[in-house]
Every structure is written in C-alpha cells, then in structure tokens.
Amino acid sequence: MSDMRARFYAELDPVLDAQPDAVVVLAVIGAEGAAPAAARHPGRVIDVGIREQALVGVAGGLALAGLRPIVHTYAPFLVERAYEQLKLDLGHQDVGALLVSTGASYDASTAGRTHQAPADVALVSALPGWEVHVPGHEDELAGIVRREAATTRRVYVRMSALQNDRAYPVDGRLHLVRDAAGDAPLVVAVGPLLGPALEAARDLPVRVAYTATPHPLDTAGLRDLAGGTPVLAVVEPYLEGTSAAQVSAALADRPSRVHHVGVPRDAELRRYGTPRDHAAAHGLDAAGIRRRVKGLLG
Amino acid sequence: MTTTVPPQILDLVSRVTGDEKHDPSAHSTLDVLWVLYDQVLDVAPDRVDDPDRDRFLLSKGHGPASTYAVLAARGFFPVEWLDDVASWDSRLGHHPDRTLVPGVEIGSGSLGHGLPIAVGTALGLRARGSSARVVVLVGDAELDEGSNAEAIVVAARFGLGNLTCVVVDNDSDPLGWPGGIGARFAVEGWATAEARTSDHAALRDALLRTERDRPTVVVADASRRATGVAA
Numbered sequence: 001m002s003d004m005r006a007r008f009y010a011e012l013d014p015v016l017d018a019q020p021d022a023v024v025v026l027a028v029i030g031a032e033g034a035a036p037a038a039a040r041h042p043g044r045v046i047d048v049g050i051r052e053q054a055l056v057g058v059a060g061g062l063a064l065a066g067l068r069p070i071v072h073t074y075a076p077f078l079v080e081r082a083y084e085q086l087k088l089d090l091g092h093q094d095v096g097a098l099l100v101s102t103g104a105s106y107d108a109s110t111a112g113r114t115h116q117a118p119a120d121v122a123l124v125s126a127l128p129g130w131e132v133h134v135p136g137h138e139d140e141l142a143g144i145v146r147r148e149a150a151t152t153r154r155v156y157v158r159m160s161a162l163q164n165d166r167a168y169p170v171d172g173r174l175h176l177v178r179d180a181a182g183d184a185p186l187v188v189a190v191g192p193l194l195g196p197a198l199e200a201a202r203d204l205p206v207r208v209a210y211t212a213t214p215h216p217l218d219t220a221g222l223r224d225l226a227g228g229t230p231v232l233a234v235v236e237p238y239l240e241g242t243s244a245a246q247v248s249a250a251l252a253d254r255p256s257r258v259h260h261v262g263v264p265r266d267a268e269l270r271r272y273g274t275p276r277d278h279a280a281a282h283g284l285d286a287a288g289i290r291r292r293v294k295g296l297l298g
Numbered sequence: 299m300t301t302t303v304p305p306q307i308l309d310l311v312s313r314v315t316g317d318e319k320h321d322p323s324a325h326s327t328l329d330v331l332w333v334l335y336d337q338v339l340d341v342a343p344d345r346v347d348d349p350d351r352d353r354f355l356l357s358k359g360h361g362p363a364s365t366y367a368v369l370a371a372r373g374f375f376p377v378e379w380l381d382d383v384a385s386w387d388s389r390l391g392h393h394p395d396r397t398l399v400p401g402v403e404i405g406s407g408s409l410g411h412g413l414p415i416a417v418g419t420a421l422g423l424r425a426r427g428s429s430a431r432v433v434v435l436v437g438d439a440e441l442d443e444g445s446n447a448e449a450i451v452v453a454a455r456f457g458l459g460n461l462t463c464v465v466v467d468n469d470s471d472p473l474g475w476p477g478g479i480g481a482r483f484a485v486e487g488w489a490t491a492e493a494r495t496s497d498h499a500a501l502r503d504a505l506l507r508t509e510r511d512r513p514t515v516v517v518a519d520a521s522r523r524a525t526g527v528a529a
Contacts, residue, residue: 023425043425046456051448054414058452061418064403066349067425069418084408085445089415092405094397 004159005102007138008145009033015149016041022068022149027055029073056082059097060089068149075101076117079124091127096154100145105238105263106278107161118263122242124156125215132215133157134191139167140212160237161275162192170212174221178208185296186225186232190214193237193284200290204297214243219250230256231296235289239263261292301498303332310367313380326468326520327435328364329495334433335368338505343373346400353403353419355434357412359393366390374401410443412436413463417453420461431460438467438479453513454486461513462505468520483515495520
C-alpha cells in the first residue's frame with residue numbers, strides 16, 4: 001500500500017490519457033508530483049502559482065469552456081480560502097469540477113492550524129449540488145478519481161494519510177463490514193476511521209458499516225441497517241456532527257439514539273506531534289471511539 | 299454600425315431603470331456594451347451554445363440594465379422581459395444569472411470573479427483550438443478585489459492573446475490607482491489601450507485589436523471629465 005497522495009499523482013497520467021477534456025489545475029502544491037503527467041501532456045497541467053482564488057476561478061472558466069478541471073491543493077486553501085469561488089465560480093455558474101484535497105483534518109499535525117481544515121466536508125456539503133467522497137484506501141481513491149474525471153459533476157474528494165487494510169466498493173452505499181445480532185447497535189464509519197472503529201468494536205456486540213461517501217449519505221441503506229429503533233454512532237474523521245442533518249432526516253420517522261463522533265468543534269488543539277497524537281486527543285483513536293460506542297450499550 | 303448609442307437602446311435601458319431622462323453617466327458600461335455587440339463580438343442569439351462563439355463576461359454584475367437592454371435589442375430575449383426586472387416572475391435580476399438569461403455568460407454580482415473565470419475560459423478555448431475571444435468587463439473599483447491581481451498575472455504568464463479585459467473607469471475607486479490602471483496590467487506584460495467611452499470609433503479599434511501571445515486591457519474612460527457630463 002502506497003501513500004494516497006502519491007497514488008493520486010500516479011493516476012493523473014492515465015486519467016489525462018483516458019479523458020481528453022480533463023485538465024489538472026494546481027497552485028504550486030502538487031506540481032512536483034504531477035510533473036510526469038505534465039511532461040506527457042503538455043499544456044494540460046496548469047500551475048497558477050500560489051493563487052487559490054485564481055485556482056478555482058480558472059477551474060470554473062475551464063468548465064464553462066467544456067473542459068473537466070481536476071483541482072488539487074491543501075484542504076484549507078482549496079475549501080476555506082477559495083470558498084466563495086466554490087460557491088460562485090462553480091456552483092452558481094452551474095458547472096462542475098473534480099476537487100481533490102490533501103491534508104485531511106489533522107494529517108498535517110506538525111504544521112499547525114494553518115494547514116488543518118476539519119470543517120471542509122461540512123463547508124462543501126453546505127453548498128448545493130456537491131458530492132463528497134472520503135476514500136479510506138488508495139484503491140478507492142483511484143476508482144473515484146477515474147470515474148469522476150469522466151463526469152461533469154461537482155465532486156470533492158478528501159485524501160487522507162491514514163488508510164484502512166482493504167478497499168470497499170465506491171458505489172456510494174453503506175456496506176456492512178462487521179455483523180452482529182440484527183438489533184445490535186450500529187457503528188457507521190466513514191473513510192479511514194473504519195480501521196480504528198473495527199478495532200474499537202472488536203469484542204462489543206455492535207455492527208459496523210462503512211462508506212466512503214458521506215455526502216450524499218446512503219440514507220436508504222442507513223434506514224435498512226438501522227432498523228425500527230435505531231441505536232447508532234456515526235464516526236467521521238472531520239468535524240463532529242457533519243452528517244447529523246442527513247442522519248436525522250433519514251431516521252425522522254422512528255425513535256432513535258445517535259452519537260456523533262468526530263473532530264470536536266469547540267476548541268482549537270494547539271499541539272503538534274503526530275496525526276496519531278491528534279486522533280487520541282480528539283477521541284478518534286480506537287480507545288476513544290470505543291468509549292463512545294460503549295455509551296450506546298446498556 | 300453606429301457612432302453613438304441609438305435612442306432605441308436608451309429607451310430599452312429606461313424600461314429597466316424606470317428613468318425617463320437619458321443620463322449617460324448613470325450607465326457607464328452602456329457605450330462599451332453597445333460597441334461590443336454592434337461591432338466586435340462574433341455571437342448571436344442562435345449561437346448561444348456554439349462552442350466557438352465569442353464570450354462577453356460582465357464581471358461587474360451591478361447595474362446590469364445596459365447589458366439587458368443590449369441583449370434584448372440584439373434579440374437574445376424578448377424586450378418585454380425588461381419591464382419587470384427583479385420581480386418574482388422575472389428571469390432578469392439586479393445581478394444576472396447565466397442559467398436564466400440567454401446570452402449571459404456568467405452569473406455575477408460579487409466583485410472580482412469575472413476576470414479569473416475569463417482566464418479559465420480563455421485557457422479552455424485555446425486548449426480546444428478555438429479561435430473565439432473572451433472579453434471581460436470590470437469596473438475601476440472592482441479592481442480593488444485581490445482576485446483580479448491573481449488573474450492579471452496568470453493571464454499574462456499563459457500568454458492569453460484571446461483575452462481582452464475592459465476596465466470601465468468611472469472614477470469610483472476610493473483609494474485611486476497612482477500611475478494609471480493600465481500600468482497595473484502593462485507591468486505584467488499585457489498590451490494596453492485607452493479610449494473614452496464616448497468615442498465609439500476609438501473604442502471599437504481598441505476592442506478589435508489583439509496580440510497573438512499576450513492579453514489586452516482596454517481602459518475605457520467613463521469619468522465625467524471624459525464624457526463631458528457636468529459634475
């Protein structure tokens with residue numbers, strides 16, 4: 001298993017081969033990784049310099065000219081710095097782009113708050129017409145990028161440093177990964193938190209389901225798995241409660257108890273260290289998730 | 299071809315604004331719009347989806363009465379649409395929406411979005427081998443937005459000869475541009491031209507002139523000084 005980011009750069013060359021309308025747009029970050037694809041496809045990897053407003057604005061203009069922009073940089077610069085461009089230069093113009101971010105939540109743990117954007121999924125999914133994918137494995141990433149490079153949709157793909165042991169289908173569905181009694185509490189794990197969630201649940205009477213697509217959430221699948229009186233935990237590697245509105249709407253017709261587990265939104269963690277340190281501080285390592293899941297039992 | 303904005307166009311503008319008198323200073327973009335659609339752009343109502351049409355992007359989405367009047371006059375949509383702008387049933391708002399109005403290339407209103415989008419469209423047209431042009435109109439105060447500074451550099455470095463930026467200068471920027479607006483573009487390598495909005499022949503010449511390997515800025519002087527309107 002390689003680094004998800006390295007895999008993304010490796011995919012660019014075959015994607016540009018397969019999709020004649022695809023164009024990669026960068027703001028310096030990723031230029032080195034994309035260099036082989038740029039050499040093989042002159043003019044189809046556009047680096048605008050450290051200019052994120054232009055990054056997304058240019059992508060919108062390319063889409064208006066009928067091309068398929070693949071836009072890549074660090075999550076905070078792609079989503080937060082250029083948020084109005086996502087809203088207006090893509091959404092309001094009714095055109096699409098494939099955005100692929102690196103630096104998920106606290107992956108850049110040593111870089112500090114400037115390079116962290118745990119609210120990215122909440123922000124993107126607050127805009128109309130976006131799909132958000134959080135692959136938990138490099139093969140999932142490759143599948144999503146290949147597929148979405150061929151569409152005209154508005155798609156946000158969030159790459160992570162942490163990966164699961166194996167890939168699951170990237171069909172937008174919830175997949176039951178660990179079964180238990182039919183009425184046992186359900187843990188819904190998103191993207192790279194499946195591994196820690198499975199470890200957390202190892203000897204607990206709970207079921208574990210997985211998705212790489214939190215938005216739109218597979219609400220039909222959730223209703224099927226959750227049953228008539230749902231007891232569940234939604235474990236997401238970004239801002240806590242990001243999927244709460246979708247989950248609550250899906251279960252509005254039945255009495256339910258739901259714990260939302262994610263990056264806490266009430267305080268900025270002013271520490272460095274490793275992503276593992278940050279996961280533990282946020283309660284997103286196996287031990288922390290286990291504490292929250294146990295709260296569903298009894 | 300005309301040398302001034304024809305009275306019937308001014309009447310159409312009045313249908314939008316409700317103003318009976320024709321005050322040229324109230325419509326600083328009208329001269330540019332009229333010259334573009336009358337003499338410069340290769341686009342027509344039956345070609346709004348033609349990939350090789352010329353594109354006009356109104357970045358300064360405020361006060362789109364001139365744009366609506368000119369598009370209606372050229373047959374992009376019925377002139378009756380001008381009579382109830384911004385009503386519930388109207389497709390024409392105080393800021394234009396490209397998905398609602400035939401011939402409108404971008405939805406705009408928030409300042410500083412048109413030029414970066416125009417750069418992307420010019421890159422895209424060039425990549426597709428199209429000879430179509432992109433003309434984007436910004437205001438002198440709109441240039442305050444830093445996104446324009448980003449786009450000015452990118453357009454020049456990528457040698458976008460198919461891009462023209464028209465800056466309508468009506469002296470509305472509060473802090474001013476010492477050395478002139480054109481200098482901001484020239485230092486990055488753009489070709490520059492200036493014309494008074496009241497001089498349609500000069501405007502036409504400036505808007506028709508392009509260079510193969512670099513973008514062009516046309517600073518259109520719509521100040522009271524240039525248009526002869528008393529302050």
